[in-house]
């Protein structure tokens with residue numbers, strides 16, 4: 001017990017020591033980003049969303065000429081805000097990436113993507129971005145949620 005207290009005390013002193021140099025701050029909290037930092041970050045995200053949009057409307061993910069957009073225009077009915085949730089066709093709690101792969105394999109008759117691939121990241125970014133105005137409802141299988149209304153253009157940024 002005593003050694004535990006000594007460790008805690010030492011750790012505490014170390015934190016105080018590090019924070020006095022402003023070093024610890026970098027690890028515990030988000031930096032107050034500048035406007036140009038935020039702009040740069042958003043630009044990078046939109047680039048990924050754009051790539052997701054391209055893939056979503058490209059037959060390259062499958063083998064039968066279908067695209068995600070044929071059945072999910074503007075990401076509609078992908079219900080990106082409801083994941084993770086139980087999927088009866090998978091028989092388990094599925095992530096959005098699991099379901100993207102299910103649709104690549106089944107309706108598109110394509111080859112599933114590795115979950116950590118750039119293409120998967122882009123498809124996920126597009127779907128979530130198109131659902132950005134919806135409240136997160138993990139597990140909700142009660143109904144379909146519309147994606148953000150698109151009056152013209154791709155629906156972003």
Ligand code: HEC
Nearest residue numbers: 061066067068070071072077078079089099100103104107
């Ligand atoms: C031929 C029509 C069709 C195409 C093409 C298609 N899907 Fe689907 N998608 C469905 C159907 C049907 C379901 C519902 C399956 C279920 O939940 O039983 C679904 C469900 C989904 C879901 C989960 C929705 C939910 O709430 O359960 C996501 C996410 C999804 N699709 C993404 C995609 C992506 C990404 C692509 C392209 C790679 C794609 N879909 C292509 C028909 C299609």
